[in-house]
Amino acid sequence: MDHGPNITTGKDYAPEYKSRLGLRLFLVYSILYAGFIIINAFIPRLMAFILFAGLNLAVVYGFGLIITAIVLGLIYNHLCTKKEQQMQAAESAGGQKP
Amino acid sequence: MIYSISPLAIGLFMAIVVAVLAISVYFARKSSSSTNYFAAGGTIPWQVNGIAFAGDYLSAASFLGICGMIAFSGYDGFLYSIGYLAGWIVALFVIAEPIKRLGKYTFADALDAIFKFPGIRLMAGISTLVVSIFYLIPQMVGAGSLVVPLLGLPHWIGVIGVGSIVIFIVATAGMKSTTYVQFIKGSLLIVFSLILTFAILNKGLSTKPSAEYHQFESLEATISGDLISGLPAGYSATDTHATATGLFVRTEKAGTIRWWKASSDNGPVTLAETLTITTRADGSILYNGAPREEQAFYQVGHLDRIVVDGQDVDSTGRLNPISYLSILNQSRVMLFSEVKFSAGGEQVRLWYQNPVEGSRILRPGMKFKVDEGSSLVSKLNFVSLMLALFLGTAALPHVLIRYYTVPSAKDARKSTILAIIAIGFFYILTLFIGLGAMTSGVIDLTDSNMAAPLLARNFGILLFAIISAIAFATVLGTVSGLIMASAGAVAHDLVDGIFKKHKLTDRQRVIIAKVAAIATGIVAILLGIIFKGVNVSFLVGLAFAIAASANFPAIVMILFWKKTTAHGVVASILVGMLLSVGIIMLSPTMAPYFGVAAGDALIPLDNPGIVSIPVSFLTLIIVSLLTKKKVVANT
Numbered sequence: 001m002d003h004g005p006n007i008t009t010g011k012d013y014a015p016e017y018k019s020r021l022g023l024r025l026f027l028v029y030s031i032l033y034a035g036f037i038i039i040n041a042f043i044p045r046l047m048a049f050i051l052f053a054g055l056n057l058a059v060v061y062g063f064g065l066i067i068t069a070i071v072l073g074l075i076y077n078h079l080c081t082k083k084e085q086q087m088q089a090a091e092s093a094g095g096q097k098p
Numbered sequence: 099m100i101y102s103i104s105p106l107a108i109g110l111f112m113a114i115v116v117a118v119l120a121i122s123v124y125f126a127r128k129s130s131s132s133t134n135y136f137a138a139g140g141t142i143p144w145q146v147n148g149i150a151f152a153g154d155y156l157s158a159a160s161f162l163g164i165c166g167m168i169a170f171s172g173y174d175g176f177l178y179s180i181g182y183l184a185g186w187i188v189a190l191f192v193i194a195e196p197i198k199r200l201g202k203y204t205f206a207d208a209l210d211a212i213f214k215f216p217g218i219r220l221m222a223g224i225s226t227l228v229v230s231i232f233y234l235i236p237q238m239v240g241a242g243s244l245v246v247p248l249l250g251l252p253h254w255i256g257v258i259g260v261g262s263i264v265i266f267i268v269a270t271a272g273m274k275s276t277t278y279v280q281f282i283k284g285s286l287l288i289v290f291s292l293i294l295t296f297a298i299l300n301k302g303l304s305t306k307p308s309a310e311y312h313q314f315e316s317l318e319a320t321i322s323g324d325l326i327s328g329l330p331a332g333y334s335a336t337d338t339h340a341t342a343t344g345l346f347v348r349t350e351k352a353g354t355i356r357w358w359k360a361s362s363d364n365g366p367v368t369l370a371e372t373l374t375i376t377t378r379a380d381g382s383i384l385y386n387g388a389p390r391e392e393q394a395f396y397q398v399g400h401l402d403r404i405v406v407d408g409q410d411v412d413s414t415g416r417l418n419p420i421s422y423l424s425i426l427n428q429s430r431v432m433l434f435s436e437v438k439f440s441a442g443g444e445q446v447r448l449w450y451q452n453p454v455e456g457s458r459i460l461r462p463g464m465k466f467k468v469d470e471g472s473s474l475v476s477k478l479n480f481v482s483l484m485l486a487l488f489l490g491t492a493a494l495p496h497v498l499i500r501y502y503t504v505p506s507a508k509d510a511r512k513s514t515i516l517a518i519i520a521i522g523f524f525y526i527l528t529l530f531i532g533l534g535a536m537t538s539g540v541i542d543l544t545d546s547n548m549a550a551p552l553l554a555r556n557f558g559i560l561l562f563a564i565i566s567a568i569a570f571a572t573v574l575g576t577v578s579g580l581i582m583a584s585a586g587a588v589a590h591d592l593v594d595g596i597f598k599k600h601k602l603t604d605r606q607r608v609i610i611a612k613v614a615a616i617a618t619g620i621v622a623i624l625l626g627i628i629f630k631g632v633n634v635s636f637l638v639g640l641a642f643a644i645a646a647s648a649n650f651p652a653i654v655m656i657l658f659w660k661k662t663t664a665h666g667v668v669a670s671i672l673v674g675m676l677l678s679v680g681i682i683m684l685s686p687t688m689a690p691y692f693g694v695a696a697g698d699a700l701i702p703l704d705n706p707g708i709v710s711i712p713v714s715f716l717t718l719i720i721v722s723l724l725t726k727k728k729v730v731a732n733t
Contacts, residue, residue, distance in 0.1 A: 022191035054424025
């Protein structure tokens with residue numbers, strides 16, 4: 001039944017912090033995505049509205065969702081890495097506990 | 099059909115196949131243990147894993163299906179891109195690290211890490227198999243479709259060929275070679291899609307896409323009741339057919355039969371040229387009135403009118419991405435709309451010229467019924483699809499297993515972010531590739547899946563050969579990932595679920611997985627042949643819906659709701675799987691396969707997610723609350 005552990009190297013720091021942060025960012029993105037779906041499904045003609053440089057809301061919102069996903073991903077990684085390093089540093093500074 | 103076989107495409111395809119097999123043989127020596135076989139030893143660097151995610155995820159449906167859908171239906175095809183990418187947000191923020199902390203090799207392992215409960219592993223294994231097989235069908239169908247025009251081989255040979263290569267890869271080397279195949283394919287796909295996009299922007303927009311592009315004819319005539327007169331010399335009108343979209347006129351000239359669309363049904367009219375495929379009473383098929391070998395069925399797609407700063411122009415020259423979209427938005431594109439009818443004992447499939455404003459193409463509603471002719475059900479159908487794409491990605495078995503190939507939770511996170519960057523970048527390119535195909539005179543109206551490779555051919559046979567070879571590799575990469583996930587599910591979950599008492603050795607387990615890979619491969623080959631001609635994107639949407647309904651609630655609730663019980667998980671997987679598959683079977687899209695008219699389908703929804711996902715969540719919550727004292731999580 002048990003196949004032994006999956007090979008894992010390195011300690012996983014700050015899981016609770018990362019979970020909380022992940023859920024918050026997920027909520028932000030979900031709201032943006034839901035707004036996009038609602039406009040597409042129920043007020044599709046609003047998507048033809050020209051926002052800037054001749055680009056309409058459909059294109060700007062669509063590209064925006066893709067770029068936002070990338071930006072949120074990078075922010076998440078940055079904050080998680082920072083926290084992991086802090087905790088790692090704190091642990092090594094905390095000394096060699098038995 | 100309307101394109102000839104390219105020796106260069108065949109040569110490059112063979113080179114890719116040989117490279118893939120070489121990688122497999124190389125890694126075969128290193129994958130004898132269970133950990134190595136199923137999870138590549140957990141040693142894949144996150145950078146490689148991230149691009150391999152992209153290679154795994156950007157399947158034939160993404161590359162061929164989405165580009166083709168944009169080329170035929172504009173912005174609505176791009177909505178798939180957005181939904182497919184948004185799903186990765188769920189994977190990154192909710193699933194990636196927690197599941198890495200829990201798991202071993204498969205989704206069922208992750209569930210089993212919390213609950214030692216009989217049935218949970220079996221149920222998770224079955225749902226993995228069901229989702230994988232639904233996802234495999236379109237990939238295999240896509241493989242067959244590619245082979246027909248590119249290599250001039252029958253559909254079934256394409257399916258068997260791809261199936262055999264993939265079985266060889268998976269059965270010899272396992273996850274490590276699968277990962278490297280996907281890494282190479284993902285990199286090539288993104289680089290060459292970028293090159294294709296540069297070529298599109300460099301060429302700009304033009305009312306006459308190429309020197310060889312077909313010159314559309316029109317005839318002047320007068321219609322009075324059933325009588326058509328005043329046709330040019332040599333033409334005689336032999337039949338008419340009225341449809342909801344207008345009146346079509348059949349003419350004969352020097353023995354060649356053509357159909358035309360009349361600008362009105364009475365008085366002086368203009369007859370516009372159409373494209374037709376006619377099946378005659380004796381079973382013979384004519385393309386634009388001529389046998390297939392005369393290649394009279396030409397490629398289409400051009401701009402009817404280009405407006406730059408309020409002025410009409412014939413072509414724009416080089417454009418940047420923003421001006422490309424903004425000029426297209428002000429211009430008018432010639433699309434081709436399909437009607438089918440029978441007239442005089444002939445079955446006619448006809449495409450007529452249909453000028454559509456660019457501003458209409460760049461907003462939703464041409465494919466999904468959310469605007470003209472929409473109803474609440476059609477709108478909910480669209481919402482349901484987008485919900486399944488959002489929640490399904492993170493629950494796809496071949497995505498989930500990739501979290502176990504990296505060394506740590508941190509690496510799982512980093513590789514997911516790299517995947518989002520690579521996949522997001524690619525999806526932005528799909529809009530340009532799709533619109534480029536729509537307006538470059540390359541569209542084969544009979545096969546939307548070929549839009550991207552045919553667009554590449556417009557820029558030279560070399561790019562065509564490379565893009566086609568990558569498309570083959572795309573199918574190879576995704577199919578190997580799926581078969582790998584299925585083999586893992588059988589070797590671990592089904593075998594353990596059924597033979598609980600009998601402890602298998604590592605070596606036995608790998609042998610079972612390899613046999614399972616071969617068996618799944620054969621099933622995939624058979625289904626690929628049976629489902630020839632079924633809409634590829636539709637089938638992929640279904641796989642997402644089943645994954646989102648059966649697996650997603652279980653994964654999320656285990657990670658975030660402490661009261662979740664094993665009974666709740668089993669019930670939720672079972673209900674989600676049965677309900678989503680059940681709704682699909684009773685949907686309007688499936689009705690014709692059971693001899694029922696689409697309008698008479700028992701359930702009006704095509705996409706089950708909006709019903710089956712909440713019901714699966716509710717089932718988990720209710721059953722967990724009812725059973726909470728019986729089985730307690732052992733964490």
